Amino acid sequence: MQDFLAELAGIVGAAHVLTGADVERFAKDASGHYHAAPLAVVRPGSVAEVSAVVTAAGRAGVPVVPISGNTGIVGGTMTEGGLMLSVERLNRIRELRPGARVAVVEAGVVLDRLHEAAAAHDLYFPLWFGARGSAMIGGVLSTNAGGSNVLRYGSTRALCLGLEVVLADGRVLNLMSELHKDNSGYDLKQMFIGAEGTLGVITAAVMKLVPAPRAHATACIAMDRLGPALELLNRCQKASGGLVEAFEFMPDTYMRQLRKVRPDLGLPFETIPPVTIMIELGATAPALAEAGPDGSVALATILEDALGEMLEAGLITDAVFARTEAQRRAMWARREAAAEITYARMPAIDTDIAMPLDAVETFLARFHDRLPAIDAGAETFTVAHLGDGNLHFTVFPTDGSPEMHDRVVEAIEDVVQDLRGTFSAEHGVGLSKKNSMARRKDPVALDVMRAVKTALDPTNLMNPGKIIP
Amino acid sequence: MQDFLAELAGIVGAAHVLTGADVERFAKDASGHYHAAPLAVVRPGSVAEVSAVVTAAGRAGVPVVPISGNTGIVGGTMTEGGLMLSVERLNRIRELRPGARVAVVEAGVVLDRLHEAAAAHDLYFPLWFGARGSAMIGGVLSTNAGGSNVLRYGSTRALCLGLEVVLADGRVLNLMSELHKDNSGYDLKQMFIGAEGTLGVITAAVMKLVPAPRAHATACIAMDRLGPALELLNRCQKASGGLVEAFEFMPDTYMRQLRKVRPDLGLPFETIPPVTIMIELGATAPALAEAGPDGSVALATILEDALGEMLEAGLITDAVFARTEAQRRAMWARREAAAEITYARMPAIDTDIAMPLDAVETFLARFHDRLPAIDAGAETFTVAHLGDGNLHFTVFPTDGSPEMHDRVVEAIEDVVQDLRGTFSAEHGVGLSKKNSMARRKDPVALDVMRAVKTALDPTNLMNPGKIIP
Incomplete structure (x- = not known):
């Protein structure tokens, strides 16, 4: 192996082959x-x-495991004895053409750097989640990352026009197109997006930008129960012409945990309601986004009117609006504390599930019926991209054993599968959901995945042992 | 082969195994x-x-060639001695759930039937092109069809949530998810979309629906040259907040051919200008789509104001607005006569190219510089989804020989490749662009396509000889 490390040093320079304590920030x-x-x-x-x-x-037979911002939570970059390939030095924004609304970025560009570069041209890269300050383009592509704006703009896949990939045999696959229509054969980039590095190393991409919203309308809504939430979403979509950018669900359990762990962030309502929804609309058209002669912004009026009607109809119990950018940021800070407050309590069994939009309330009811028989003292905790049917659903068991973990996860997955949902919505599979892949995924689909993996990586060099059971 | 045909008759019934004159409507x-x-x-x-x-x-070693609406023009369903598998009897809309905005449709559903089914719920399936009265879902998925609304809603791929595919070994791959987020392994449906039946037979799909626009604003715009068109588009997008649904380019050559072949359709301007652009905006928000107190619709005012400014600035020379639905339909009829007026003149060398949005004028200038040296008497003709950088570019040569065809296509492709464009935007590859695949596609990409094809269809049963050179 010393020969191999020396060979690597010859390629990248000795300073860029890290061992010992230097690998710790990647290994954890x-x-x-x-x-x-x-x-x-x-x-x-x-x-x-x-x-x-x-x-x-x-040549050396050493597995290659790509890693970028190391913000994943499914074990997708773990390796015992393999070579971690960090893309952090591939960090150039090669090109940003505002007229064509595209950015050509390398895999090591941190998400927030792209946000800033786009903002300088009054544009927006609409991929938005808590870890945006350290997550990198390579990782978000490899996991097809989602986040809070998928409802309006789609997940990472929908934002990618072109891709550059180093294949398992070392060849460079150049798919760096910026075209909006290209049917010249199979759309190969789709295979590598969401493949978690098992088919090759993503080194660069052409990403779409969109006009930056000129105004937001943001509110927190209190409800007695979740049932009418989909109607609330559909009404707001109808009234605004589809301008809802985020529709997030935080139940009372979330708010209580937030109050405990981050009391500094405050709460939207004096008394914690059973259901809190955070909604945000964004508009670019001056007719909706600019203040009219009477000083009101049409976008804000649309949201206020829609919520006013829902309040009168008794479907919601209260609503507070962000009147300033500071108030808007405070609302988002409560939502984005999710990861911090989840991992503040252990043991925690956290999942990342999705289901049809109209099935969320049923899922919660059915699972809470089942839970006492599994662990009578367990508590649950959810934060959800409700507009996508995507729940980050956590159980705090009284017993931190692997057996309890498996029983709880199986019970969650049973209910999810009945409702035609998925056990892996946006975080990826990595190691943590390989068992679920084996249990829940269509066996024909697993066979096809294996065939693709073998075709592109016959020696199983790239991130072996991930995704496919 | 008689045994094989008898076996097929045993599976589907003798009435559904067609030979002789009965195959003509599929064969042509x-x-x-x-x-x-x-x-x-x-x-x-x-x-x-x-x-x-x-x-x-x-088992019989007979190639299988899927066919649906038979509206393709690249030879993608051709076969000598193979078995054509028509999906026209798989024509059920299995499910349409307006609340969740999804339709579950079989491959033989004609596009317009889905349009009608969606319209009954005030929804829209936003895939729109001339052949929508006969094209079927299976074909539009297999070719990743585009059309006039890609600018706003994306191509077929962007509208598909789930897929059902019969693989080359006869197994059914069930990917019929309606989830907006699902990262449980490779997104296999992406491989089959746009694969033109070379990897399996698409039998059903879950498609997205969108709220039907409640108002349109449609206009034809006259310009002296194409150059300012992108600025025109960007200004209209900015003013409307991204509501442009179609942005179509028809040069003077198009209008003259239209006048000759379809004089009944009329012309938008008394004198044919060098450049005609047809633009359409669509809105669902009441604030933009409904008539205000003064009777005006904000969407129409937005377009009129934007074009008024462009007229004053001298960037456009004239504009006519569709004031009634009949006028709007008349504008579309002129655009949708494209296929008819193209094939009314022979020999015709038709292409389907795309390039970066800001490269279209350069393409036209460079190619028209080159053409006289190839065929001094040749004329050209274009109709373009300009908002996608997608040109249906036709040359009418004086000489209908295959050699002239190749020379012209090569010259077009040279210019397109220089501009980082593609020789196949939305019609697919089939047989007609296999040479282009060999000449123009990255060899590494071709190798990966071959690897995928071999992995999924090792005996080359499915639509052999298509796409991959």
Whole structure:
């Protein structure tokens, strides 16, 4: 292995082959559930170096595990003895063309850097989640990351026009198109998006930008129960012409945990209601986004009128509006404390599930009926991208054993599968959901995944042991 | 082969195994360039029958070529001696859930039937092109069809949530999810969308629906040159908040051909200008779509104001607005006569190219510079989804030889490739662009396509000889 490390040093420079204590920041994952023991971390500085590293690893028979911002929580970058390939030095925004609304970015560009670069041109890169300050483009593409704006703009896949990938055999696959229509054969980039590095190393991409909303209307809504939430969403979509950018659900259990762990963030309502929904609309058209002669902004009026009607109809019990940008940020801070307040309590069994939009209330009712028989003292906790049917659903068991973990997860998955949902909505599969893949995924689909993996990576070099059971 | 045909008759019924004159409507393609000679056309009535047919064909070693509405023009359904598998009897709309905005449709559902079913619920299936009265879901998915609304809603791929596919080995791959977020492994449906039946037979899909626009604002715009068109588009997008649904380009050559072939359709301007752009905006929000106290609709005012400013600035020379639905339909009829007026003149060399949005004028200038050296008497003709950078660019040569065809296509492709465009935007590859695939596609990409094809269809049973050179 010393020969191999020396070969890597020859490719990227000795300073960029990390071992020992230097690998710790890559080896420790964000969830705290996983800890890797890589042979080394290599940090190539160009696509050519990535290609040379992968080729050398293939010759040496050392697995290659790509890693970017290390914000994943499913163990997708773990390895025992493999080579971690960090893309953090591939961090150039190669091009940003505001007229064509595209950005050409390398895999190591941090999400917030792209947000800032776009904002300088009055544009927006509409991928938005808590870890945006450290998550990188390579990782968000490899996991097809979602977040809070999927409802309006789609997930990472929908934002990607072109891709550059280093294949398992070291060759560079150049799919760096910015075209809005291209049917010249199979759309190969789709295979690598969401493949968690098992088919190749994403090194760069062409991403879509959208006009930055010129105005937001943001509110927190109190409800007695979740049932009417879909009607609330559909009414707000109808009234605004589809301008809802976020529709987030935080139950009373969430708010109580927030009050305990982050009392500094405050609460939207004096008394915590059973259901809190945070809604945000965004508009670019001056007719909706600019203040009219009477000083009111049409977008805000649309939201206030819609919620006013719902209040009169008794479907919601209260609503507070963000009147200033500071108030808006305070609302988002409560929502974005989710990861922090989840992991503040252990043991925690956290899941990332999605179901049809009209099935969420049924899921919660059915699972809460089942839970006492599994663990009578367990408590639950949810935060949801409700507009996508996506719940980050957590159970705090009284017993932190692996057996309890499996029983709880199986029970959640039973209900989810009955409702035609998925056990993996946006965080990916990695190691943490491989059992679920084996139990829940259509066996024909698993066979096709294996066929694709074998076709593109016959020696199982790329991130082996992930995703596919 | 008689045994094989008898076996098929046993699966689907003798009435649904067509030979002789009965195959003619499948064998003749819409472009007139191709004529197939299939062994037979089989019309299964269920997914189970599709599976049994594909399995039987695999045993007999007879290639399977899926066909749906037969509106393709690239030879994608041609076969000499293979079995055409028509999905026209798989024509159920299995489910349409307005609240969740999804339709579950079989491959043989004609596009306009889905339009009508959605309209009954005030919803819209936003895939729109001339052949919508006969094109079927299976075909639009297999070719990732585009059309006039891609600018706003994306191509077929963007509208598909779930897929059901019969694989080359006869197994049914069930990916019929309606989830907006699902990262449980590779997104396999993406491989089959746009694969033109080379990886399996698409039998059903879950498609997204969107709220039907409550108002349209439609206009034809006259310009002296194409250059300012992108600025026109961006200004209209900015003013409306991204509500442009169609942005179509018809040069003087198009209008003259239209006047000759379809004089009944009239012309938007008395004198044909060098450039005619047809623009359409659509709105669902009442604030934009409903008449205000003064009787005006904000959406129409937005378009009129934007075009008024452009007129004053001298960037456009004239504009006419559709004041009634009949006027709007008349504008669309001129645009949708494109296929008819193209094929009214022969020989015609028609292409389907796309390029970055800001490169279209450069393409036209560069190619028109080159053309005289190739064929001094040739004329050209274009109709373009300009908002997608997608041109249906036709050359009428003085010489109908295959050699001239190749020279012209090569010259077009040279310019397109220089501009980082594609030789195949939305019609697919089929047979007609296989040479282009060989000449223009990245060799690494071709290798990966071959690897995928071999992995999923090792005996090359499914639509052999298409797409991949």
